Amino acid sequence: xxxxLFQKMAQSVLDGDSDAAVALAKQAIEAGLDPLEAxxxxxxxxxNQVGESFACGQxxxxxxxxxxxxxxxxxxxxxxxxxxRGLHRTMLGKxxxxxxxxxxxxxxxxxxxxxxxxxxxxxxxLGVDVPASRIIAKVQEVGADLVGLSALxxxxxxxxxxxxxxxxxxxxxxxVKVMVxxxxxxxxxxxxxxxxGTSEDAIGAVGLAKQLVSAA
Amino acid sequence: MPKxxxxxxxxxxxxxxxxxxxxxxxxxxxxxxxEKVGVRFPSKLVLEIWAAHGAEVxxxxxxxxxxxxLIEKALKTCPPVYSLAARDPQQDLMLDGNHVFVxxxxxxxxxxxxxxxxxxxxxxxxxxxxxRIADATEEVAFHWVxxxxxxxxxxxxxxxxxxxxxxxSTKHVQTESIYNQREAHAAIEMAALIVGGKxxxxxxxxxxxxxxxxxxxxxxxxxxxAALVAAEYGLPTGFMTMAAxxxxxxxxxxxxxxxxxAEVITGTALIQLAYPGxxxxxxxxxxxxxxxxxxxxxxxxxxxxxxxxxxxxxxFYNIPLSMGSFATGAKEPNWQAGIENSLSTFMASIVMSxxxxxxxxxxxxxxxxxxxxxxxxxxxxxxxxxxxxIVVDDETLALDTIAAVGPGGxxxxxxxxxxxxxxxxxxxxxxxxxxxxxxxxKDDGRDWALAKARNTLEVHQPDPLDEGIxxxxxxxxxxxxxx
Numbered sequence: 001x002x003x004x005l006f007q008k009m010a011q012s013v014l015d016g017d018s019d020a021a022v023a024l025a026k027q028a029i030e031a032g033l034d035p036l037e038a039x040x041x042x043x044x045x046x047x048n049q050v051g052e053s054f055a056c057g058q059x060x061x062x063x064x065x066x067x068x069x070x071x072x073x074x075x076x077x078x079x080x081x082x083x084x085r086g087l088h089r090t091m092l093g094k095x096x097x098x099x100x101x102x103x104x105x106x107x108x109x110x111x112x113x114x115x116x117x118x119x120x121x122x123x124x125x126l127g128v129d130v131p132a133s134r135i136i137a138k139v140q141e142v143g144a145d146l147v148g149l150s151a152l153x154x155x156x157x158x159x160x161x162x163x164x165x166x167x168x169x170x171x172x173x174x175x176v177k178v179m180v181x182x183x184x185x186x187x188x189x190x191x192x193x194x195x196x197g198t199s200e201d202a203i204g205a206v207g208l209a210k211q212l213v214s215a216a
Numbered sequence: 217m218p219k220x221x222x223x224x225x226x227x228x229x230x231x232x233x234x235x236x237x238x239x240x241x242x243x244x245x246x247x248x249x250x251e252k253v254g255v256r257f258p259s260k261l262v263l264e265i266w267a268a269h270g271a272e273v274x275x276x277x278x279x280x281x282x283x284x285x286l287i288e289k290a291l292k293t294c295p296p297v298y299s300l301a302a303r304d305p306q307q308d309l310m311l312d313g314n315h316v317f318v319x320x321x322x323x324x325x326x327x328x329x330x331x332x333x334x335x336x337x338x339x340x341x342x343x344x345x346x347x348r349i350a351d352a353t354e355e356v357a358f359h360w361v362x363x364x365x366x367x368x369x370x371x372x373x374x375x376x377x378x379x380x381x382x383x384x385s386t387k388h389v390q391t392e393s394i395y396n397q398r399e400a401h402a403a404i405e406m407a408a409l410i411v412g413g414k415x416x417x418x419x420x421x422x423x424x425x426x427x428x429x430x431x432x433x434x435x436x437x438x439x440x441x442a443a444l445v446a447a448e449y450g451l452p453t454g455f456m457t458m459a460a461x462x463x464x465x466x467x468x469x470x471x472x473x474x475x476x477x478a479e480v481i482t483g484t485a486l487i488q489l490a491y492p493g494x495x496x497x498x499x500x501x502x503x504x505x506x507x508x509x510x511x512x513x514x515x516x517x518x519x520x521x522x523x524x525x526x527x528x529x530x531x532f533y534n535i536p537l538s539m540g541s542f543a544t545g546a547k548e549p550n551w552q553a554g555i556e557n558s559l560s561t562f563m564a565s566i567v568m569s570x571x572x573x574x575x576x577x578x579x580x581x582x583x584x585x586x587x588x589x590x591x592x593x594x595x596x597x598x599x600x601x602x603x604x605x606i607v608v609d610d611e612t613l614a615l616d617t618i619a620a621v622g623p624g625g626x627x628x629x630x631x632x633x634x635x636x637x638x639x640x641x642x643x644x645x646x647x648x649x650x651x652x653x654x655x656x657x658k659d660d661g662r663d664w665a666l667a668k669a670r671n672t673l674e675v676h677q678p679d680p681l682d683e684g685i686x687x688x689x690x691x692x693x694x695x696x697x698x699x
Binding site: 054057060061062102104105107111153154155156158183184186188189200201202203 | 366
């Protein structure tokens with residue numbers, strides 16, 4: 001019975017069906033299942049399967065995103081139960097994400113957020129046009145391991161440097177790694193502003209984030 | 217120096233990509249989107265304009281919903297035909313639906329250095345070099361800011377860039393790199409210096425502004441405000457959608473066209489509401505996102521279809537089109553670059569898109585390549601020639617000559633041959649040499665294209681910009697820079 005439920009959970013993620021995932025999460029709570037087990041033996045299995053078929057070219061980006069969203073919906077449904085039981089999911093790290101001040105381009109940053117949270121990072125997405133001060137405040141508030149800064153224009157890209165300089169000033173660079181992204185970001189730029197890395201796409205960003213937190 | 221500009225005109229080839237009924241359907245869908253879903257205009261100034269004209273404005277979300285009647289009425293005041301003025305009036309460009317002009321692409325962030333061949337961050341000198349070479353070609357009719365002058369301060373970068381182009385070319389400048397009112401005002405003052413006053417800009421707009429929308433269904437506030445400043449002084453403005461299947465638009469082509477169209481025509485209608493009769497153009501560079509990475513692809517059959525369909529939409533609204541063609545996703549000038557740039561440019565040309573953007577880039581408009589620039593010019597020349605089609609008359613049927621040669625002869629020594637041989641296309645960068653000659657050097661079009669760019673940069677002297685004007689322009693820029 002429980003095995004069957006786990007399978008259904010995995011399937012809901014595979015189908016990218018957030019409604020089904022939420023319903024199954026509720027069912028698990030009602031049945032008194034360990035919410036952590038529901039995640040690891042149920043939903044995460046689905047995420048991994050989508051990841052595998054993506055890797056061998058059978059699944060595509062929209063399927064990854066939908067699986068990620070279903071997973072997220074399931075986890076937030078299980079969250080109150082985890083708190084009640086005093087349980088914590090082991091996360092890979094905490095990431096603060098933002099599109100920098102003066103820039104309203106959202107999609108790349110949000111895509112990275114979805115991929116990171118599906119891969120086991122705790123993501124705090126501050127949205128677009130976010131001033132450095134708000135990013136820094138969030139980093140300090142949650143004790144972030146990583147900051148992801150997005151920009152689409154060469155004129156707003158300079159704000160990535162501003163955030164890095166600010167982190168430097170506060171002596172936070174040892175504990176907080178910085179990933180930068182957006183179409184105008186190049187390796188030269190990353191070196192120039194002394195960021196910790198960049199990726200041209202969201203899949204690469206997950207790899208980079210994992211690498212940065214494991215090196216820390 | 218040659219002042220000729222090559223444009224496609226009076227084409228013999230035709231293509232019907234959308235029927236009038238299909239265009240109407242896309243138009244109706246667009247109006248539904250604008251009325252029911254709305255478009256985001258993140259600028260207080262702009263929201264006030266919409267509200268004053270009776271649109272429904274959600275000030276908190278900055279979303280405008282407008283009835284079909286308001287949009288259609290606003291679009292009626294768009295001028296269907298006008299010219300883009302050049303510093304040299306011989307090079308003015310008539311946007312009348314019967315000319316296809318090519319520009320340089322923009323705005324990239326890296327350059328393959330013309331001397332060393334190494335890839336590096338773009339700077340102001342690159343803008344100068346590219347403009348100078350473009351000035352010398354027949355194919356490039358106008359400029360975009362090709363690459364970002366990243367060695368200049370961010371707050372005046374857009375001004376340094378247009379100044380660098382004017383200093384190195386007499387052709388029209390269309391900037392896609394001015395994103396706020398402050399820079400727009402300064403750019404207008406600079407343009408006014410060239411034509412002898414702001415009032416003259418209406419007659420001779422030596423500058424036009426292209427602004428990108430923020431897909432799906434949004435605009436950038438600063439860009440909108442900059443466009444309004446330009447429109448006030450009679451400079452042509454256009455909004456470019458880059459809505460891409462899967463990410464910023466639906467996976468289906470028709471839906472993506474409707475999303476992009478909603479962005480473009482609401483931006484255009486805004487300009488008309490604020491300044492009725494201001495010159496405007498439609499701009500689009502739609503594409504499909506890559507299924508695996510979600511990245512901008514800059515090529516593929518979807519791009520080719522958008523290239524042709526966008527002009528049908530622009531024609532429906534009776535305004536000129538600035539269309540993204542070329543812009544291959546290839547990492548170096550290669551097979552992929554040749555296919556993508558040829559087909560995208562062919563499809564955008566066969567429907568007579570007024571402006572094509574543009575030559576010179578690799579990796580989806582990010583890396584400038586001088587070799588690619590010259591080869592893209594050749595692609596345009598090939599399409600230019602193809603579009604002329606086949607002329608059938610007594611002279612071209614050449615019956616007297618055929619009779620004179622008779623069975624088994626050859627046509628090499630005929631007067632008719634001598635008269636018409638130069639009408640045949642002679643490529644610059646295609647390898648038609650005997651095999652053994654190739655075997656000795658193993659070079660190809662890429663090497664010759666780069667050599668031509670290097671040579672042009674060395675020898676071409678553009679007509680200089682008046683020294684007094686240069687000094688005044690520099691003053692305008694420095695007055696805006698942080699001390």
